[in-house]
Amino acid sequence: xxxxxxxxxxxxxxxFFAGCGVSHNAxxxxxxxxxxxxxxxxxxxxxxxxxxxxxxxxxxxxxxxxLAGDNSCDKLIVMSLGDQTVAVRSAAAIAAGDxxxxxxxxxxxxxxxxxxxxxxxxxxxxxxxxxxxRFVRWYDNALTSDIPQYAxxxxxxxxxxGNSSYRPDSKTVLWQVMNKSGQKPYIRLQxxxxxxxxxxxxxxxxxxxxxxxxxxxxxxxxxxxxxxxACNECIAMLSVLADDEQIEVKLSALRGLGxxxxxxxxxxxYKALTYTDPYNDNTVTQRVRHLAILAIGSFGRDSDxxxxxxxxxxxxxxxxxxxxxxxxxxxxxxxxxxxxxxxN
Numbered sequence: 001x002x003x004x005x006x007x008x009x010x011x012x013x014x015x016f017f018a019g020c021g022v023s024h025n026a027x028x029x030x031x032x033x034x035x036x037x038x039x040x041x042x043x044x045x046x047x048x049x050x051x052x053x054x055x056x057x058x059x060x061x062x063x064x065x066x067l068a069g070d071n072s073c074d075k076l077i078v079m080s081l082g083d084q085t086v087a088v089r090s091a092a093a094i095a096a097g098d099x100x101x102x103x104x105x106x107x108x109x110x111x112x113x114x115x116x117x118x119x120x121x122x123x124x125x126x127x128x129x130x131x132x133x134r135f136v137r138w139y140d141n142a143l144t145s146d147i148p149q150y151a152x153x154x155x156x157x158x159x160x161x162g163n164s165s166y167r168p169d170s171k172t173v174l175w176q177v178m179n180k181s182g183q184k185p186y187i188r189l190q191x192x193x194x195x196x197x198x199x200x201x202x203x204x205x206x207x208x209x210x211x212x213x214x215x216x217x218x219x220x221x222x223x224x225x226x227x228x229x230a231c232n233e234c235i236a237m238l239s240v241l242a243d244d245e246q247i248e249v250k251l252s253a254l255r256g257l258g259x260x261x262x263x264x265x266x267x268x269x270y271k272a273l274t275y276t277d278p279y280n281d282n283t284v285t286q287r288v289r290h291l292a293i294l295a296i297g298s299f300g301r302d303s304d305x306x307x308x309x310x311x312x313x314x315x316x317x318x319x320x321x322x323x324x325x326x327x328x329x330x331x332x333x334x335x336x337x338x339x340x341x342x343x344n
Contacts, residue, residue, distance in 0.1 A: 300334025
């Protein structure tokens, strides 16, 4: 169960005050890097990660392949549908659906008959994204299941499927999941995030309540939903969480703020690149550095290209190299958003 929550923190992991003071560039020299070259390097890292011997890295790489939006990645996604690890196959199915890869259909048809529930759920999602309408009741049993992984994954997939005349009751069933008696808090949060993804503003107060929780995991898992809903109150709450005492919450909120984070606000992200857990827990160290890299990518600052390049060249940690590649994709998107805002 702890691994499942850690995966949530990574994947759901995918906006404030104008600061002043000493720039982070006064501490770190600016390294000039060509943006096109940086993106090409990021794509290479992602493709290498897709065939990594580490199943955890391969799983995360599936999301990155879909985000890259490059046709050269589709073959790796289809290949990964036959991976021996359930998590990789499931993630590959979601990626195939997000990319609407027609050549994946035959394998996905086999996967909907799998003995593994998670594989069946993700394969159904992929085929529905390609226009298949057999799956309207595909998630009903999983959503009401007492097995949290099934309910949580179904919430995620319903949110990603979006609003359609084919699925008019998605919001209703997600509210039922959230209000279920005895429901686990992180499943409530996943249902709330799915509702935010569907644009249901009525979930706003619940999200703000979760964001004020005394439990750091609750605050952390709320960040992505606040970003999705993106109303003024949600953005204001992200700015509050960017000052959270828990470093993981702070970094996630900074990523949520992205281009709206002020100069003083973003300093902890650069400092956290070299974070070491005081109790020598390598998992915590890696998670904090992972969140720091993603936050820096979300800022969309030209001056950070060199930092991202350095992280792409991290030969000691393949997971953090992949994180840097995803951060480059977010950095490119954020730069585009900044350019649009400036021109307006």
